[in-house]
Amino acid sequence: MSLAIPNGLDNSVEQPGERAPLVLGDTTYHDITEAVCQVAERKPSTSWVIGFLVSFALLQWLGICILYLIYTGVGVWGNQSPVFWGWPIVNFVFWVGIGHAGTLISAILFLFRQEWRTSINRAAEAMTIFAVACAGTFPGIHVGRAWLAFWLAPYPSLNLWMWPQFRSPLLWDVFAVSTYGTVSLLFWYMGMVPDLATFRDRSTNKWRRMAYGLLSLGWSGSSRHWMRYEKAYALLAAFAAPLVLSVHTIVSFDFAVSQVPGWHTTIFPPYFVAGAIFSGFAMVLTLMIPARKMLGLEKLITIRHLDNMCKIILATGSIVGLAYGTEFFIAWYGQVQEEKFAFTNRAFGPYWWAYWTMVTCNVISPQLFWFKKLRTTPWIIVLICIFVNIGMWFERFVIVVTSLSRDYLPSAWSYFTPTWVDFSMLIGSFGLFFTLFLLFCRLMPVINMAETKATLAKQYHMTEHGDQ
């Protein structure tokens, strides 16, 4: 087998007449199994232990803050008239958006037969589920009486004697996010079953074998099973693709269907979806680059993967920048006084610092990805992606807070000030996210082995025919 790679592990250079390989080196099927399984089978590294302890501590802190909030009331947040949505909703939209990249990679890129997705989709899907878990926390506690959050569900209540109001975007949101979480979980778990069977078959310990045996549902690799499995996977991908677009569309309806100046615009759905993909890919890269280094997966998650993801960030980042410009143009062109004010106030009002942080991070920083050198240098990618994540958090802050703090009733105007609980919960949600992600890295197959092997099989096939 000869896989001509011009400069070591860099497969981002296209060779004419030959497709750049997606799996590098003289890799065999068994090598892939080894590379992925050793992550879970060897002893945890020091960096993993430290990371886990820090994340777990932050998660505990989040739990304490939630208890404090429930016991004391929502006044512990900075939410105050007229900004009743505040950080909890900012965090909600931020985390839901992060999740979108996972589904995009696993469903949309699958439907478009983008095979480079195979080695990154598993971790991205896991990220989706953990991000949705973080997102779901915030509206749940933001309802004020969190122990009554089940009132959101349409069930025959003996206390209320009434049903939810299905013409409200907030209820659509309940359905959208819970469907999204459920379908992502099914998709993720189903994709993992063959790999869990690999874990089962490799385990030497009885208990471990039993646990993975239960999780893998008795998977045997039968061709009949594979055939139905692949059909089901394609169907789920076909559902997840419109679903991922619908979720952030509906999240944007929470804003756009209202009449608050700065929210009441038709551009919101596409603009939110592009922003979600943008932030999601940035998060995937932020996680994946350190992970591939620490877990020794450079042959599977290659520079080419990073390069492709950077291109998506560049594209969606430019869409987001265009959307910012369009909003301003429409505010001027529409000649509605309140809209004009809302946007002038965003950029030059008391929250100018948030607005310009957002523009710097979201519009200017991804433009650096026009340079190939920057797209293929991991530490620079991480740096830019962290900027993008910061920028996207600020985008939601700008949308939620600047519009609410100065709407139609000037006598109610005020300046939003977060409290220590707001900060703690934002940081704590990262604790939740990273705890789950680090546990995933230890306990589950981080790369889709079966699919990567199928890609490798194709690669063998191609090179054999190419050489002769």
Add this chain to the structure above:
Amino acid sequence: MSEKKEKTVHGVIAEYTSVDTLMAACRRVRDAGYEKTDAFTPFPVHGIDKALGIKPTILPWIVLGAGLTGTATAMAMQIWMNAIDYPYIISGKPFISLPAFMPVAFELTVLFSSFGAFFGMWALNGLPKFSNPVFTDPRFDRVTDDRFFLYIDSKDEQFQRADVEKILGDTETDYVQTVVEDESSDKVPKPFFMMWGLVAGLSIIPLLVVLKMRVSHSSQPRFHVFYDMDFSPAKEAQQYSTLFRDGRAMRPDVAGTVARGEMQADVDFMTGIDMSALTAIDQPRAERLVRRFNPLYQSDAPPAQEAKSEAGTQAGKSDDGDGPQDAKVDVADEDASENKPVQPAAEPSAAEPSAAEPSAAEPSAAEPSAAEPSAAEPSDGEPSDGEPSIMDTTPWLDKNPLVLDEKTLANGRKNFGIYCSVCHGMSGYGNGLVNERARKIVAQTWVQPSSLHQDTLYADKYPDGKLFSTISNGVRKMAGYSGQIKTRDRWAIVAYVRALQLSQNASIDQIDEAQREGILKEQADAKKVLKEKAAAEAAKTKAAEAAKDAA
């Protein structure tokens, strides 16, 4: 199958190291006529279903059924809950409003389809199944790593152990083995049960506590989770409050805002009406207008009720039963009465209902006394007969309050171009682009915008203040622009409209002598061009006619 001592044989399995050898073996086995076969691979191998003769799955149909169930469930649920069992009135929309039900219908379709795909796939595969005879062979563990297996089941009609072992042995394999029954215990280990029992037992406790509380009585007072939610710490004016840092329950004005009732508005400038003159003839109306800009305005004059009856007999216009809160009714009424002088009988239907309804509804609802109907009659009948029977007595401002310089006119021209010209046309003949388009598509409900060049709209019959009010509040189908154009700019438009009107009626003597010659020349040139054009046109038609005659 065989002797008692030997284990039951389930089939024969062979191991391969690559996709190609496996595929070759598959084809061979299929060609030999075996049907109950299966291949086991670490990843989906494409083309193997053909090589083994596997039929396509019915899974897509299951998913379709599940998806349709989802859509139907969502629609039935929403219609039942929001339109039948508990009808919600939301922004006057129909109870069954399909567009608003779409998002949930979409989500449930996706959810049910996904459940269909997920659970349907496992069910069709017969999984979960934790005991499988192929698992008895330790070598089979590599099926999820890098080995490929081909299996022939003993249930196959042709199955003869020796034949099968031979045909598999002839393929490129090093390992052929019979698959025997799994003899290991299929009992679930005890600790597993214990753990499961413990979790189940503990999780049932909260439920039992809740149930106990629901069916029993207690003499204890109710437990308040949030004391301050049940007993609000709200305060009266002048009291001490713990809610604010300065300790005051009364809050000072927010910097940069004007409190209700403290607005010092130049009402003349805002309405285009001479307010002192209006107060003299129709005080209630004047007060209502002031209240539009200053809602808490209190007059020193006698109470509105008395003043109203006086004014009502005088003007015969304002007795439409409006209390001081009904500023809106008054505005509508104003607009309707303004219509009359402009185009007396042109299209009364467009403006009528809005004006007639409030005044018609008011007496029956708010003042059900027997004496009222006769008093309400004149205002009721007035708009519908279409005659300008009531003169417009409003003391409109005659003069534009802005300084009329070049800057004002330029501003007026700019705003006229942005807002007015789309309907009224750049030169004000009522032939803007929207109008032309409406005529082209023969829009049924379209009302021709007025030409600004008719004597009823000149300053002597239609004072500046009135024009300003029309721009602000709208007329007929034209919406009011007070929300979009600043007051100052609306006055500038008034000035520009006057200039436009003058431009179509001015005589040459009104122009600076220095410019007269140029303008006259321009005019002559234009006339000449028009004449030539007309002559060319005439010649053309003549030629055409001649050609027709000849034919």
